[in-house]
Amino acid sequence: MAQLSARPRVAQRSPLEIGVDRVWRFFCSVRAAVYEIVLLALLVLIGTLGNSSVPDGIADVLPFTAPLVREWYAWDVFHSLPFAAILTLLAVAITVCTINRAPAIWRAIANPTVPTSHGFLRGADPSARMVSTATPAAFGDDLIGVLKARRYRVLTERRGDEIHVYADKNRYAKLGTFPFHLALILILVGGIVGARFGFREQEVIVPEGSTRAIGNGTGLSIHVERFRDTYAESGVAQEYSSDIVLYNEDGEEVRRGTTTVNHPLTHDGVVIYQASFNQAVVLQITDAAGRVLFDEGLDLGIYQSKTNPDAPAGRLDLPMAGLQLNVIAPDNNRVNAPELDDLQLRPGEMYVKAIPTDPTKAVTAGIVRQGEAVDLGGLSVRFVRETQFSLLQVARNPGIPIFLLAAVLLVGGLAVTFYFPHRRVRGIVSPAPSGAVAALAPLAKRDWSGQRDFHRLLEEVANRLGIQPEVHASDESGFDRDGARPDGDQPMQPGRIRPAATASRARTR
Amino acid sequence: MEGLVKLSFYCFTAAAIALASSAVCYVAYAIGRVRLRQAVMQTSAGTTFSTSSAEFGPGAVGIGRYGTLLAWFGVVFSGLSVGLRSIVAGRLPLSNMYEYSLTFIFVLTAIYLAFERFYGVKQLGAIVLPITVGMAIYVWSLPAWMRDVDDLIPALQYNLMMTAHVSSAILAYACFAVAFAAAVLYLIASKRRIAWLPSPAMLDDIGFRAVTVGFPLMAMVLILGSVWAYRAWGTYWQWDPKETSALFMWLVYGVYLHTRGLRGWRGTRSAWVLIFGFAATVFTYYGNYFFGGLHAYGGV
Numbered sequence: 001m002a003q004l005s006a007r008p009r010v011a012q013r014s015p016l017e018i019g020v021d022r023v024w025r026f027f028c029s030v031r032a033a034v035y036e037i038v039l040l041a042l043l044v045l046i047g048t049l050g051n052s053s054v055p056d057g058i059a060d061v062l063p064f065t066a067p068l069v070r071e072w073y074a075w076d077v078f079h080s081l082p083f084a085a086i087l088t089l090l091a092v093a094i095t096v097c098t099i100n101r102a103p104a105i106w107r108a109i110a111n112p113t114v115p116t117s118h119g120f121l122r123g124a125d126p127s128a129r130m131v132s133t134a135t136p137a138a139f140g141d142d143l144i145g146v147l148k149a150r151r152y153r154v155l156t157e158r159r160g161d162e163i164h165v166y167a168d169k170n171r172y173a174k175l176g177t178f179p180f181h182l183a184l185i186l187i188l189v190g191g192i193v194g195a196r197f198g199f200r201e202q203e204v205i206v207p208e209g210s211t212r213a214i215g216n217g218t219g220l221s222i223h224v225e226r227f228r229d230t231y232a233e234s235g236v237a238q239e240y241s242s243d244i245v246l247y248n249e250d251g252e253e254v255r256r257g258t259t260t261v262n263h264p265l266t267h268d269g270v271v272i273y274q275a276s277f278n279q280a281v282v283l284q285i286t287d288a289a290g291r292v293l294f295d296e297g298l299d300l301g302i303y304q305s306k307t308n309p310d311a312p313a314g315r316l317d318l319p320m321a322g323l324q325l326n327v328i329a330p331d332n333n334r335v336n337a338p339e340l341d342d343l344q345l346r347p348g349e350m351y352v353k354a355i356p357t358d359p360t361k362a363v364t365a366g367i368v369r370q371g372e373a374v375d376l377g378g379l380s381v382r383f384v385r386e387t388q389f390s391l392l393q394v395a396r397n398p399g400i401p402i403f404l405l406a407a408v409l410l411v412g413g414l415a416v417t418f419y420f421p422h423r424r425v426r427g428i429v430s431p432a433p434s435g436a437v438a439a440l441a442p443l444a445k446r447d448w449s450g451q452r453d454f455h456r457l458l459e460e461v462a463n464r465l466g467i468q469p470e471v472h473a474s475d476e477s478g479f480d481r482d483g484a485r486p487d488g489d490q491p492m493q494p495g496r497i498r499p500a501a502t503a504s505r506a507r508t509r
Numbered sequence: 510m511e512g513l514v515k516l517s518f519y520c521f522t523a524a525a526i527a528l529a530s531s532a533v534c535y536v537a538y539a540i541g542r543v544r545l546r547q548a549v550m551q552t553s554a555g556t557t558f559s560t561s562s563a564e565f566g567p568g569a570v571g572i573g574r575y576g577t578l579l580a581w582f583g584v585v586f587s588g589l590s591v592g593l594r595s596i597v598a599g600r601l602p603l604s605n606m607y608e609y610s611l612t613f614i615f616v617l618t619a620i621y622l623a624f625e626r627f628y629g630v631k632q633l634g635a636i637v638l639p640i641t642v643g644m645a646i647y648v649w650s651l652p653a654w655m656r657d658v659d660d661l662i663p664a665l666q667y668n669l670m671m672t673a674h675v676s677s678a679i680l681a682y683a684c685f686a687v688a689f690a691a692a693v694l695y696l697i698a699s700k701r702r703i704a705w706l707p708s709p710a711m712l713d714d715i716g717f718r719a720v721t722v723g724f725p726l727m728a729m730v731l732i733l734g735s736v737w738a739y740r741a742w743g744t745y746w747q748w749d750p751k752e753t754s755a756l757f758m759w760l761v762y763g764v765y766l767h768t769r770g771l772r773g774w775r776g777t778r779s780a781w782v783l784i785f786g787f788a789a790t791v792f793t794y795y796g797n798y799f800f801g802g803l804h805a806y807g808g809v
């Protein structure tokens with residue numbers, strides 16, 4: 001009937017209105033949300049497998065899939081347009097869905113409908129009927145007392161000579177779904193903010209005793225005072241750490257501290273991680289006029305000597321001198337391919353090659369011992385000492401606070417929703433020849449736990465008021481069979497209250 | 510110290526034996542008694558033929574009780590095994606597949622028993638306990654060097670984070686295993702009305718409740734993992750395959766939580782989602798075998 005009378009109104013609406021309404025309803029639909037999440041999950045699965053050996057395995061078994069598998073490996077799902085699209089779709093759906101259902105949920109919390117009908121209570125599964133010799137008003141008060149003792153909020157309304165009862169508990173927990181779903185959006189926002197306004201330098205190499213600028217608009221530079229590495233007896237690295245000093249643009253010290261693996265140093269949102277370390281050499285380079293061109297650590301280990309890959313090597317560009325210096329350290333692993341070790345450097349020696357940027361000029365090279373200097377290309381290159389460089393990672397991610405807030409909302413929202421379920425009971429207390437009769441039913445269709453709570457409530461009624469409720473529960477409600485369960489170790493069902501015998505055996509379906 | 514490590518392994522062996530016996534009891538209990546009847550009949554032509562019919566009845570209460578008792582033995586011995594290793598290592602044993610699976614066996618059995626007590630039904634054990642036995646066989650088959658207690662590489666030396674992150678995962682996986690068992694029984698109980706199985710409504714509730722514990726825990730796994738990654742690697746999310754497969758399984762359970770309220774989906778289809786979710790859980794658990802990436806130091 002409602003549909004019939006609504007039809008003329010629909011016809012009057014403009015196509016635009018209808019279209020907007022359709023789109024709105026699509027975004028509100030939990031059914032559509034299921035498919036959206038399925039789609040997202042599918043993309044995540046494709047991406048996950050794309051980072052595994054599984055597609056290769058498929059191609060091995062089914063050779064004709066090989067081209068597809070290659071495409072699969074090549075596709076960066078998580079940075080693809082479809083992935084961004086489905087995330088956007090979900091974010092919009094969650095927003096619309098929230099706006100759409102918030103008023104109704106609030107109404108159910110703030111002013112729920114109290115009156116109910118005998119028809120509803122008779123049809124409810126389970127339901128209970130109890131008879132008292134007290135007056136309806138007194139019996140109603142007794143029942144309200146029991147409900148309140150079980151932490152229910154009770155609302156009543158008089159209808160003629162009947163008292164209608166609505167009771168619920170954990171009503172505010174219904175709101176938990178909002179922080180939870182909004183947290184999902186916040187996570188996306190955090191990701192976008194981090195990607196847009198943050199930076200991440202994966203390889204900031206600072207030899208011990210040297211200073212490097214961080215860049216990325218921070219104006220900071222890092223000085224590594226000291227690097228330490230310790231090993232367990234087994235040879236497994238136990239810890240590496242760098243003592244660092246941070247300077248601002250004006251060269252003033254702003255922060256001093258230690259960074260170790262898992263314990264980064266943070267300054268003003270900039271986080272400095274200890275990632276790794278390697279060998280370095282401190283060189284002092286002066287030109288013919290005695291000016292110092294370079295006096296700090298040069299990292300070895302990023303480059304490799306072309307002829308001997310086991311030898312750590314470094315490269316230093318000196319544009320003002322028109323030179324590039326290649327520095328090669330002694331072979332680290334003499335046992336491996338000794339024939340490639342054509343320099344045969346001993347510990348405490350470095351091989352230095354000066355390559356002028358002007359190709360017409362001659363390349364010079366030489367071996368320099370620690371504490372000594374060689375003249376190469378018009379420069380004096382002094383090998384001061386060996387040291388280590390610290391491989392740091394520097395990042396700033398302004399999305400982190402958003403992400404942490406989202407995490408709290410997400411878990412908190414879930415906990416509230418799941419662990420404080422909204423329980424509702426409706427009932428009518430009416431006059432009867434003997435005094436009063438009450439009918440009660442939970443709003444717990446297909447909710448086994450909710451029904452069990454109702455049975456506990458009835459047990460409380462029996463205990464406090466000395467009235468045995470007569471319970472009607474179908475097979476579907478799942479309670480009857482427990483009574484007849486062969487294993488009576490821990491009866492789920494409140495002991496003394498048996499479901500009405502007739503209802504329990506009759507299968508309603 | 511060596512001795513304690515050995516003792517821990519012996520405790521694991523004892524737990525495995527207890528769990529295997531418990532699994533047998535639970536399965537026997539859940540299947541119930543089957544009585545075969547043979548009847549010899551005579552046709553009008555004078556020939557005889559025999560028919561046999563099966564009669565089913567609920568399992569003996571006693572065998573269910575033995576199942577529970579043996580499962581408790583399993584919990585105690587696997588708990589001892591985990592405890593002894595914790596003493597040797599000075600941390601919970603969670604750092605390679607051997608330690609991790611050992612702890613998982615303990616947690617899964619304990620969580621199962623909690624559900625058994627809470628709901629007062631034992632039939633889930635017929636599915637959960639065989640899973641623990643499967644895990645025990647897996648632990649057994651791992652190379653022996655994994656049984657040694659090793660030093661950890663620096664990225665893993667973050668006790669609090671590692672314990673919280675990894676133990677949340679173990680708890681979540683255990684809950685999902687219980688939900689899986691409930692879903693399987695649901696499908697059986699809703700197809701054919703076997704009188705001594707728990708009602709489908711209760712099984713649906715068990716599955717849901719297990720997910721209401723597992724799902725937030727899994728969210729914690731993802732969150733703690735990213736907080737830890739942020740401290741150790743400088744980025745909280747790297748699209749590492751172990752991360753994304755955990756996200757994938759979380760989303761599958763997200764689907765489940767939505768379908769449970771949908772007409773046409775609740776009941777049977779939701780139960781299938783739970784079964785699929787458990788497949789995703791297993792995939793994530795053993796992911797180290799085919800993922801590269803940063804979680805590769807699972808010691809497989």
Ligand code: HEM
Nearest residue numbers: 027028029030033090093094097176177180417763766770
């Ligand atoms: C990745 C995306 C999503 C995830 C992981 C997710 C997860 C969840 C979870 C765990 C629940 C149960 C807890 C609760 O009630 O708060 C839930 C319920 C719900 N979600 Fe979502 N959700 C997502 C997207 C959406 C979207 C897009 C919509 C809107 C169309 C939506 C609408 C709902 C509704 C209406 C409920 C309550 C359902 C009920 O009580 O039966 N969700 N969601």
